[in-house]
Amino acid sequence: xxxxxxxxxxxxxxxxxxxxxxxxxxxxxxxxxxxxxxxxxxxxxxxxxxxxxxxxxxxxxxxxxxxxxxxxxxxxxxxxxxxxxxxxxxxxxxxxxxxxxxxxxxxxxxxxxxxxxxxxxxxxxxxxxxxxxxxxxxxxxxxxxxxxxxxxxxxxxxxxxxxxxxxxxxxxxxxxxxxxxxxxxxxxxxxxxxxxxxxxxxxxxxxxxxxxxxxxxxxxxxxxxxxxxxxxxxxxxxxxxxxxxxxxxxxxxxxxxxxxxxxxxxxxxxxxxxxxxxxxxxxxxxxxxxxxxxxxxxxxxxxxxxxxxxxxxxxxxxxxxxxxxxxxxxxxxxxxxxxxxxxxxxxxxxxxxxxxxxxxxxxxxxxxxxxxxxxxxxxxxxxxxxxxxxxxxxxxxxxxxxxxxxxx
Amino acid sequence: xxxxxxxxxxxxxxxxxxxxxxxxxxxxxxxxxxxxxxxxxxxxxxxxxxxxxxxxxxxxxxxxxxxxxxxxxxxxxxxxxxxxxxxxxxxxxxxxxxxxxxxxxxxxxxxxxxxxxxxxxxxxxxxxxxxxxxxxxxxxxxxxxxxxxxxxxxxxxxxxxxxxxxxxxxxxxxxxxxxxxxxxxxxxxxxxxxxxxxxxxxxxxxxxxxxxxxxxxxxxxxxxxxxxxxxxxxxxxxxxxxxxxxxxxxxxxxxxxxxxxxxxxxxxxxxxxxxxxxxxxxxxxxxxxxxxxxxxxxxxxxxxxxxxxxxxxxxxxxxxxxxxxxxxxxxxxxxxxxxxxxxxxxxxxxxxxxxxxxxxxxxxxxxxxxxxxxxxxxxxxxxxxxxxxxxxxxxx
Numbered sequence: 013x014x015x016x017x018x019x020x021x022x023x024x025x026x027x028x029x030x031x032x033x034x035x036x037x038x039x040x041x042x043x044x045x046x047x048x049x050x051x052x053x054x055x056x057x058x059x060x061x062x063x064x065x066x067x068x069x070x071x072x073x074x075x076x077x078x079x080x081x082x083x084x085x086x087x088x089x090x091x092x093x094x095x096x097x098x099x100x101x102x103x104x105x106x107x108x109x110x111x112x113x114x115x116x117x118x119x120x121x122x123x124x125x126x127x128x129x130x131x132x133x134x135x136x137x138x139x140x141x142x143x144x145x146x147x148x149x150x151x152x153x154x155x156x157x158x159x160x161x162x163x164x165x166x167x168x169x170x171x172x173x174x175x176x177x178x179x180x181x182x183x184x185x186x187x188x189x190x191x192x193x194x195x196x197x198x199x200x201x202x203x204x205x206x207x208x209x210x211x212x213x214x215x216x217x218x219x220x221x222x223x224x225x226x227x228x229x230x231x232x233x234x235x236x237x238x239x240x241x242x243x244x245x246x247x248x249x250x251x252x253x254x255x256x257x258x259x260x261x262x263x264x265x266x267x268x269x270x271x272x273x274x275x276x277x278x279x280x281x282x283x284x285x286x287x288x289x290x291x292x293x294x295x296x297x298x299x300x301x302x303x304x305x306x307x308x309x310x311x312x313x314x315x316x317x318x319x320x321x322x323x324x325x326x327x328x329x330x331x332x333x334x335x336x337x338x339x340x341x342x343x344x345x346x347x348x349x350x351x352x353x354x355x356x357x358x359x360x361x362x363x364x365x366x367x368x369x370x371x372x373x374x375x376x377x378x379x380x381x382x383x384x385x386x387x388x389x390x391x392x393x394x395x396x397x398x399x400x401x402x403x404x405x406x407x408x409x410x411x412x413x414x415x416x417x418x419x420x
Numbered sequence: 421x422x423x424x425x426x427x428x429x430x431x432x433x434x435x436x437x438x439x440x441x442x443x444x445x446x447x448x449x450x451x452x453x454x455x456x457x458x459x460x461x462x463x464x465x466x467x468x469x470x471x472x473x474x475x476x477x478x479x480x481x482x483x484x485x486x487x488x489x490x491x492x493x494x495x496x497x498x499x500x501x502x503x504x505x506x507x508x509x510x511x512x513x514x515x516x517x518x519x520x521x522x523x524x525x526x527x528x529x530x531x532x533x534x535x536x537x538x539x540x541x542x543x544x545x546x547x548x549x550x551x552x553x554x555x556x557x558x559x560x561x562x563x564x565x566x567x568x569x570x571x572x573x574x575x576x577x578x579x580x581x582x583x584x585x586x587x588x589x590x591x592x593x594x595x596x597x598x599x600x601x602x603x604x605x606x607x608x609x610x611x612x613x614x615x616x617x618x619x620x621x622x623x624x625x626x627x628x629x630x631x632x633x634x635x636x637x638x639x640x641x642x643x644x645x646x647x648x649x650x651x652x653x654x655x656x657x658x659x660x661x662x663x664x665x666x667x668x669x670x671x672x673x674x675x676x677x678x679x680x681x682x683x684x685x686x687x688x689x690x691x692x693x694x695x696x697x698x699x700x701x702x703x704x705x706x707x708x709x710x711x712x713x714x715x716x717x718x719x720x721x722x723x724x725x726x727x728x729x730x731x732x733x734x735x736x737x738x739x740x741x742x743x744x745x746x747x748x749x750x751x752x753x754x755x756x757x758x759x760x761x762x763x764x765x766x767x768x769x770x771x772x773x774x775x776x777x778x779x780x781x782x783x784x785x786x787x788x789x790x791x792x793x794x795x796x797x798x799x800x801x802x803x804x805x806x807x808x809x810x811x812x813x814x815x816x
Contacts, residue, residue: 215477361506363505
């Protein structure tokens with residue numbers, strides 16, 4: 013509680029302090045508009061505000077929404093939600109040495125976490141050392157998830173419930189980029205703390221990698237004692253798009269304690285492929301991600317927790333108008349559509365040999381208005397149906413969501 | 421199509437709210453849901469029990485196992501319906517009514533066939549006989565619980581005095597110390613009538629719930645405090661209130677609602693059901709006695725069971741039993757909700773006590789012992805009449 017009070021105090025005082033500063037001292041740090049920005053650049057490719065010549069820049073974003081959802085005829089009524097407020101602080105210590113941190117408040121102050129806090133040292137564009145709390149670069153969404161960048165209020169189900177979105181851990185690694193004409197090649201590789209046995213022992217009653225996010229100790233100790241390896245290679249061409257291939261894997265269970273063997277080493281392996289492009293003729297933005305999860309679940313455990321999962325999403329965003337609306341010059345209205353699918357448990361029942369069901373499919377049409385690039389007002393309709401492990405008649409959920417998200 | 425038209429179309433589609441929100445399934449299409457006529461306070465308890473039953477998933481941190489069969493109540497009873505072979509129970513250790521279960525010290529009567537990581541599940545000990553039990557539907561249990569003992573005894577004919585070939589009898593059991601006797605309970609030599617479970621060896625829903633937490637999930641309670649793995653009293657891992665909420669939930673789940681009762685084939689099928697004598701065990705109508713829950717008091721309902729044990733022949737004799745039931749004796753299972761079984765069993769039937777019958781017709785044909793007469797009569801029906809009879813059963 014004292015920590016929360018302290019954080020709130022600092023934030024309030026920071027806000028007051030900025031309010032007393034001559035606005036002419038505030039300076040927007042120009043974003044890199046080279047067009048060769050990649051998902052891996054997302055953590056720094058954000059609007060920051062610098063105060064005078066101080067070497068520290070501030071930024072952040074906030075998301076709030078209203079929703080009315082109904083599941084199989086039952087609704088919880090009208091809900092207003094402050095999903096999250098994120099505050100970034102970056103600092104260029106010297107040229108080629110910088111520090112960035114991101115503190116996120118979710119659902120009011122229900123969850124407060126340091127999502128990112130790393131020191132980057134550039135030895136060479138191809139060789140940068142990063143250490144601290146890093147985002148494990150599995151898929152693209154985990155790297156590039158700021159709310160104001162998306163036309164959809166909910167984060168993609170495959171990226172948040174199958175993969176652990178915003179999964180960050182303490183660790184070290186390297187990243188780098190190589191430019192060659194219209195092409196840019198990039199890599200990231202990290203060794204961090206990682207998963208724990210909650211991924212197969214959780215109240216979701218299914219293999220659920222995000223359950224490990226509930227373990228705050230991952231920032232100070234590794235549950236398994238083995239490092240989690242996360243690596244990604246990506247290539248981007250301005251005319252074609254960006255393709256990323258990523259892997260994350262390691263031992264998730266506590267296989268020994270005090271030198272005594274408890275179990276064999278059990279691994280979790282995740283593979284993901286992501287792609288995004290903009291169709292030049294129509295300016296349609298397409299963003300897709302697909303991932304596979306493989307978990308070594310003990311044979312004597314329960315088939316409720318699957319050994320294999322797969323799923324992904326694809327977003328289409330079509331700008332419809334770019335015009336002055338309510339005085340906001342060059343504001344954009346988009347139509348968008350998201351399709352999502354996750355098979356939580358790929359395989360067959362031992363008892364019957366029949367397919368294990370347990371999947372979810374979702375469709376989300378949307379309309380968004382961007383008065384500026386940093387702010388979005390979104391109106392979504394969400395419809396999903398999911399079948400239980402046995403494949404019984406699906407549960408259906410649908411509803412309407414309206415939300416705002418903005419960098420500040 | 422112009423851009424304005426696209427926006428207008430999308431907005432109109434989104435704002436057609438009522439058409440775009442999923443409706444509740446019809447009352448007769450699902451098994452879950454509360455009894456009509458519960459008070460506000462009873463509804464609140466029902467919801468608590470619903471959450472505990474369907475949403476409360478046990479993990480090792482919450483006391484799961486270490487040996488178990490399932491991780492939650494809802495895992496075995498999806499939608500409050502019948503279960504699937506995935507969560508079928510195995511019981512072992514009692515082959516006759518004389519010696520009782522001689523494998524209690526070896527983990528009997530229930531096999532915990534799963535274990536949390538690092539532990540080894542139970543195996544059926546050499547020499548023990550066993551039987552598989554498919555989880556039953558939960559609906560309407562409160563009505564069955566409220567049937568007076570005298571009504572059950574009135575249906576019994578242990579010596580087949582009327583010579584119809586049917587000789588149902590109650591399973592006289594010793595209730596758990598924590599069970600409360602029903603008003604006007606009838607005892608025989610200190611034993612009471614069991615009415616739940618495949619062998620009618622469970623006295624009431626409190627025993628059913630507490631033992632299911634303990635034997636199925638490996639969760640102890642004040643009622644069943646002994647850990648199935650260590651054999652030690654380890655105190656309660658689930659609160660007494662939660663157990664009682666689940667008992668209340670099971671008591672107050674509605675009775676299945678028959679579909680298409682006025683369909684001509686269903687009406688004809690019902691008549692055939694009566695004509696070939698199915699109703700001699702699958703008693704269509706019962707009446708509850710007084711209950712502390714007004715919605716259950718003195719109600720007439722249609723479960724199609726007599727809650728009695730019947731000899732089902734050697735084909736259904738697994739060599740395992742409970743209480744005074746002979747290995748080939750089984751309690752008449754209620755037929756209400758039968759037509760919705762597929763919706764909780766993954767789209768296909770797994771019928772009879774162990775799910776061996778993959779269709780209603782196969783289940784009928786596997787009836788032996790006291791059921792032979794009706795089975796033979798069914799076999800002699802023409803195809804059309806068989807179809808009508810099955811249509812009636814599927815309407816339940």
